[in-house]
Amino acid sequence: MNSVIIKTNLVCKSYVTDGEVNNVIKNLSLEIYKDDFTVIMGSSGSGKSTLLYLLSGMDSITSGEVFLNYKNITKCKENEMAATRKDKIGFVFQGINLIPDLTIRENILSPTYKKKMNKLIIDKKIDNLLDQMDLSEHQKKFPSQLSGGQRQRAAICRALINEPDILFADEPTGALNSQAGESVLDIFTKIHEKGQSVVMVTHDLKAAVRGNRIIFLRDGRIDGELRLNDYENSTAKKREAVLYDFLMERGW
Numbered sequence: 001m002n003s004v005i006i007k008t009n010l011v012c013k014s015y016v017t018d019g020e021v022n023n024v025i026k027n028l029s030l031e032i033y034k035d036d037f038t039v040i041m042g043s044s045g046s047g048k049s050t051l052l053y054l055l056s057g058m059d060s061i062t063s064g065e066v067f068l069n070y071k072n073i074t075k076c077k078e079n080e081m082a083a084t085r086k087d088k089i090g091f092v093f094q095g096i097n098l099i100p101d102l103t104i105r106e107n108i109l110s111p112t113y114k115k116k117m118n119k120l121i122i123d124k125k126i127d128n129l130l131d132q133m134d135l136s137e138h139q140k141k142f143p144s145q146l147s148g149g150q151r152q153r154a155a156i157c158r159a160l161i162n163e164p165d166i167l168f169a170d171e172p173t174g175a176l177n178s179q180a181g182e183s184v185l186d187i188f189t190k191i192h193e194k195g196q197s198v199v200m201v202t203h204d205l206k207a208a209v210r211g212n213r214i215i216f217l218r219d220g221r222i223d224g225e226l227r228l229n230d231y232e233n234s235t236a237k238k239r240e241a242v243l244y245d246f247l248m249e250r251g252w
């Protein structure tokens, strides 16, 4: 059974700038399922990044409720929330935000620093990740010495080092050329096949069809969703065509 991993109930998020209130997310109720690779699409400014921050507990909501594994995270204290994020959530940001003064290895290890974990186990985990992502030979370099694709793969390693239940990614291929983008997407496909939940924001059709559930956001509200066929029963081209029609119907 495809169980619910995140549920939101009438969530609102507003920003106040110069005394003016901007309601960015409006009474949004949504369920995210554990076995899905969920994709959030919508035009620029529709609230995709904001929604991803709310779903992952990275930002606080203005009103409503967010449940992670049936636990109401809206009521969590900040230190409790920080621990939950570290344990359960990996986040790949829009625009790669590695720490410039740390090496690639140190960047990837940074989420483990405050955890009581056996160093040998962590070393083994990071060595595996570096190997899988083809980064072993770059681990002692600094972010500025790597290509965009390598930096993005390092950011993904950092998001995966604590083996999160859910991986969130905001436009993970946005800054990459198509070849580097494909290799990053292959990693997401593998993660999903291994049984981890993935929630990704993208504006790229090729990236979106890696998912199986597409949610379309318009002006802070959900304006339709689409379930794509299993990979076994359809080609990427067919999936792209179905998604393209769905998006065109919404004036994308």
Ligand SMILES: Nc1ncnc2c1ncn2[C@@H]1O[C@H](COP(=O)(O)OP(=O)(O)OP(=O)(O)O)[C@@H](O)[C@H]1O
Binding pocket: 015, 016, 017, 022, 024, 042, 043, 044, 045, 046, 047, 048, 049, 050, 051, 094
């Ligand atoms: N920290 C903030 N303070 C004030 N307004 C904000 C803040 N963050 C986002 N907004 C506003 O909220 C709206 C939605 O922003 P958001 O970043 O979620 O859009 P998006 O769908 O991710 O867009 P894009 O595709 O360009 O990344 C925008 O109008 C933006 O200006």
Ligand SMILES: [Mg+2]
Binding pocket: 048, 049, 050, 094, 170
């Ligand atoms: Mg965004």
